[in-house]
Amino acid sequence: MTRLLVRGARILGGDPADLLVEDGLIRQVGALGAGADAPNGAEVIDADGLVALPGLVDLHVHLREPGREDAETIATGSAAAAAGGFTAVFAMANTSPVTDTAEAAERVFDLGRASGRVDVVPVGAVTKGLDGAELAELGLMARSRARVRVFSDDGRCVHDARLMRRALEYVKPFGGVISQHAQDPRLADAAACCHEGEVSGRLGLPGWPAVAEESIVARDVMLARHTGSRVHVAHVSTAGTVEVVRWAKAQGIAVTAEVTPHHLALTTDLLVGYDPVYKVNPPLRPQEDVEALRAGLADGTIDAVATDHAPHARHDKEHAFVDAAFGMLGLETALAVISDLMVRPGLLDWADVARVMSTTPARIGGLTDQGRALEVGAPANVTLIDPDRQVTVDAAASLSRSRNNPWHGRTLRGAVHTTILRGRVTHSIESTVMESAS
CATH class of the missing domain: 2.30.40.10 (Urease, subunit C, domain 1)
Incomplete structure (x- = not known):
């Protein structure tokens, strides 16, 4: 014993x-x-x-293995997660090969168990190859040893409304949830790398308007109401999205949402030096959006904090801003950022932190042995x-x-x-x- x-x-x-x-x-x-x-x-x-607190749970992590072990491995990412207080993380599907089959999901699951630091829970792709054309093996992944319950094409939006409806209908019987990267590609194309506004115009950077996120979120909550299924909004970044989620919850629609520490704290003004470390998807937003996100987390409109931990090798990140890869690290610093930003000013107490960083993420992701109260x-x-x-x-x-x-x-x-x-x-x-x- x-x-x-x-x-x-x-x-x-x-x-x-x-x-x-x-x-x-x-x-x-x-x-x-x-x-x-x-x-x-x-x-x-x-x-x-x-x-x-109950062990922290992160709904949104990129561990890069298989395929980009030069940036991160499941072992190194798990060590970073443990240092950040996490006991479970959800590993996104945009690996190489993509986690779009039961076999791929089980490989990630087994590598996570071998690391021993945290429970690594694979997120299954919504569509094959993340191509947005054909549904992936949702049912097989759900029935596999990995028991996948969260599905996402993160990094790409499931922009076809019919396909999104089918995905929501498919995962409903086994309690799955679709986590959406809300970005209408017709409003924010692949070149977009900065919030569309005064700063993007002054810096000459291709802009990403807030409505590119908000319009997809509005569509998806209506699809969730139509299907009676669950949709989760990944990395909320705009005040308008907060309002859409608040409205949807008031209607009884099964929607949940997450926010990252960096979107709660950092603003688009940091881009004036063209430092690619601040290039992230969705982009950093103005102060008014940051204030709305903090208020939304404090009042429960936003359900969870998730890091969107996105490691990149130097040769992918150290470029001119428009050419650099999107993403930033977050696992080791998330708790400290939330403590400094939300707890010390009195916006959240430690019970609230347990709710948004452990209990609720575990519930959204279908984990029964994580996020539990510290009781006998x-x-x-x-x-x-x-x-x-x-x-x-x-x-x-x-x-x-x-x-x-x-x-x-x-x-x-x-x-x-x-x-x-x-x-x-x-x-x-x-x-x-x-x-x-x-």
């Missing part, structure tokens, strides 16, 4: 309590007594001053956070294989201390510090 005792953690930011873990399950919650000895053979974590009998998936610890981000120190980190040089307050997956420590700041010292 393996035992772990977490002493004095503030569960969801509340009063201190002890968590006793045995064989991967939480066996006791509550004070064992100040003078009580730890059970025989138990590893002890002193969590005085730390906040305990639950799997011991736990993230311990030091809410007062300041961290200055160093891109070179990332556990990811890539370095396209938009937070480099920024100081954030609130850091992951320890990550525990089914009772086993997968990351600890104390061991990291010791390793660095050695």
Whole structure:
């Protein structure tokens, strides 16, 4: 029997309590007594001053394997995820080959299990080869060992309304969800790389209007109402999208939405230096959109925070802005950004963080053993956070294989201390510090 005792953690930011873990399950919650000895053979974590949350769950991650292991592997991405407090991540399908068959999904699933750091859950493609022409093997992927429940052509929009309707109808019987990259290609073509507005005009960059996102979201929520199926809006980036989602929820439509830390914090003004690290899809937006996203997350219109962790090798990112690859890293910094941006100003409390970064993402993705309350009998998936610890981000120190980190040089307050997956420590700041010292 393996035992772990977490002493004095503030569960969801509340009063201190002890968590006793045995064989991967939480066996006791509550004070064992100040003078009580730890059970025989138990590893002890002193969590005085730390906040305990259910292990974080990321609905939107690019791990690049198979096909682009020069940018990231499932092993390196899993290490970065564990360092960020995550115990489960959903790996997007735009790999090479595309995850559009049961065999491809099972390969990602098996590689994730071999890594041992986090539960890697494959996302299946909606269409074969992400080409937007023919549905992929949705049913076979759902029935495979990988048990795929989230489907997305992320990076490309399922822009054909008839095909999107068919996909929604197909996944409904087994409780699947379509995660849509909302970008009408007729309004924002492949050259678009900057929010359409004053900055794009001044910099001479091809613009992407907000309506390219909002029009697809409006169409998709109506298709979800028509089919009675579930649609999930990936990386919401505009105030108009927030309003569409808010309206749809008021109508009882089965829509959920996610927002990235970078869209909550960074604005299009950062593009004035043409630094390609800030090139992301969808693009950074003006301050008024950022404010609407924060308000939408705070009031529950937006359901989840997802990183859209998108590692790129230097030879793909270090180009002129218009030629550089889209995307930025996010796994290791997400919790700190949300702590600094949303918790410290009082927009969210730690129970809210558990909701938007663990419980709700797990529910949306159909994970029954993740996002559970820290209570007796639950799997011991736990993230311990030091809410007062300041961290200055160093891109070179990332556990990811890539370095396209938009937070480099920024100081954030609130850091992951320890990550525990089914009772086993997968990351600890104390061991990291010791390793660095050695």
